[in-house]
Amino acid sequence: MSFLQIASWNIEHLSGHQREQRRQSAFALADHIEMAGIDILVLQEVYVTPKEEEVRLVEGSPPIPSKATSDRRNGDLDVVCYLLEEHLGNEWQYQIIPNRTSGDKSQLCAVMWDATRVKLDDMQPLPVSHFEDGDNLWDRKPHVCNFTSDIKIWRKDENGEWKIVQEGRKLSVVPIHMKSNYGGVTENRRKRAKEAITLCNELVKGLQNGAIDPTLIVIGDTNILNNSEPAIETFVDSGFIDLNNNDGATYWSSQYGEAPFDRAFVAKDRRELQYTRQYIMRSSDLQAHDRFLSDHYMIKLSVKDYVDDMDPR
Secondary structure, three states: OOEEEEEEEEEEEEOOHHHOOOOOOHHHHHHHHHHHOOOEEEEEEEOOEOOOOOOEOOOOOOEOOOOEOOOOEOHHHHHHHHHHHHHHOOOEEEEEEOOOOOOOOOOEEEEEEEOOOOEEEEEEEOOOOOEEOOEEOOOOOOEEEEEEEEEEEEEEOOOOOEEEEEEEEEEEEEEEEOOOOOOOHHHHHHHHHHHHHHHHHHHHHHHHHOOOOOOEEEEEEOOOOOOOOHHHHHHHHOOEEEOOOOOOOOEEEOOOEEEOOEEEEEEOOOHHHOOOOOEEEOOOOHHHHHHHOOOEOEEEEEEEOOOOOOOOO
16 A cells, blocks of 8 residues: 555544443444544544453453553443454554543543554654643643554665665654633634644644654644634644645534534645645434444545655655
């Protein structure tokens, strides 16, 4: 495969009490992810499952081992990874990302990946500001997730003959979940503007000092209501392209209707991102989508894995 498929999905209180009566289905989640053909998946609204809780595919079946790469797990994600591995033959792993308050067990971001395609080298917190002029910022603390992949490509050797060689690729992904609109649209629009400033300042520093790979994707639930928000201007002024600049709807509920919350920002002037676009994976039956999956639609994009940094192709 010459492209990496990257996605983000606010998975709506996964394993949280809010969905107890709705029975969100891990089987439906796995089906949706498999259908989308994803290699790296960023998630929002993940809840922590107690370590001692046994997770089973169905009642009476053997316990499923966790695929979490840290000491925190989510039972539904364990089932999803089990099903993806069973169906696709590839190992899947995930890691839950700590909030600003390290003890939080709800409303967490996470990242999942096909371990056959990519490797998570490290995950580092970004030192963003959490409090400015009386406003609390970034409850879901942003982290940079550094991935690597190995691919075989054609190169000319010293004699000018074409040979297949194996090369490594790097990719930095920053999952985000920005301030929601609950409690006042105007107030939280202002907070998102501040969140964007402190995040972009750290991203620019990381790009300059080499801590973040230039193949950079910032992706997640921004809660941004439209592309006129100041937060968008900050991302663009900092050298990013908003891949949902036309405000395509990525959220739906019977109470609030549709909104363009979920967005991906990519570093501009990168050849490996030249054809990258944001796609929205939505069902024609919005009520069934909300019932079995989430009130958000998955967003998806692709990155040239065969081109890295300033490769001329």
